[in-house]
Amino acid sequence: MSEKQNPNIDDSPVDEQDVSAANAAARSSPQFQDTDGEFINNRPGPDTLSLAEQISRELDKGEKVGDQLVTDPSEQTRLIELQKMSMPELLMAAEVAELGDVAGVKRQELIFRILKNLVKTSGLMYGEGTLEILPDGFGFLRSPDYHYLSCPDDIYVSPSQIRRFNLRTGVTVAGQIRPPKENERYFALLRVETVNRVDPNENISRVHFDDLTPLHPYQRIVLEHDSTEVCTRIVDMITPIGFGQRGLIVSPPRAGKTILLQQMARAVLKNYPETYVIMLLIDERPEEVTDMEREVRGPNCEVISSTFDESPARHVHVSEMVIEKAKRMVECGMDVMIFMDSITRLARVWNTECEPSG
Secondary structure, eight states, X not given: OOGGGOTTSOXXXXXXXXXXXXXXXXXXXXXXXXXXXXXXXXXXXXXXXXXXXXXXXXXXXXXXXXXXXXXXXXXXXXXXXXXXXXXXXXXXXXXXTTOOOOTTOOHHHHHHHHHHHHHHXXXXXXXXXXXXXXXXXXXXXXXXXXXXXXXTTOEEEOHHHHHHTTOOTTOEEEEEEXXXXXXXXXXXXXXXXEETTBOGGGGTTOOOGGGSOOOOOOSEEOOXXXXXXXXXXXXXXXXXXXXTOOOOOOOOTTSSHHHHXXXXXXXXXXXXXXXXXXXXXXXXXXXXXXXXXXXSOOTTEEEEEEOTTSOHHHHHHHHHHHHHHHHHHHHTTOOEEEEEEOHHHHHHHHHHHSOOOO
């Protein structure tokens, strides 16, 4: 399919009266105008198209914006690669980019500066993240590396893109993004390339999780994977489990349930590499989160946490993001396994956050 026919690009004609009216409304409104004429990201200017709209229409015509535009996603600057870098690697990248004095700059802000500089030499960037739709209708692509926390390098998704592709909270969206201009705050999604690793048009007619048919487990999960780990072998013999099953580990403190969760997660990652594993830690200590991140690793694995120093609302937000992401992946036909530590603390948090019913 040619760029001109690509449904991911909004090539609808622009009504000059609508543009003028939108700018007039923006000048009298405290909100900001952004990609696709939505009001959120940047301050209103003259009656001209935004940078994202100019790039989109020039791409429709088969033209390039400048001499350095990169259209191959494999060659574009990937936001997720910078997010996975350690702080020394980011400081080295900032030194190579000649960003000046970056001492004392936080990690997210440093990534933000590096990306703004790289776009000058690499053209459009390629971003990816888990979508969170806010009550106002727009959304942001959050990174699991930051445990879905709001940060400066989040990617803004306009309401028109959300409606066009029937996007919902929890989907993994990837595509071309543009950097913010001087008076903007966030990166903006210019074009949707994939939704949960598939063509975005397939997401429009996808069956919702609540409409799927629940079945009893019929495929067993074999946890034995290492001769030195006896616990998983005992679980196989005494309490076998299968895909689609819910389980609860009840034990006194310091009995080793966290170690058992680690061993079970490693077993699933080794024996079922196509299964996506999410380790959710609620109200745990930071050192336990670090230990879990070191012990449970893989391309189809993520460790999401909300430590004890976070607010109860933050605990609820993280747990909801994880379950929504798991639902969206199941809707695509993937197997997802969630390990949570602990459900007792999560129940206490929900009891604190929920409104009293009398």
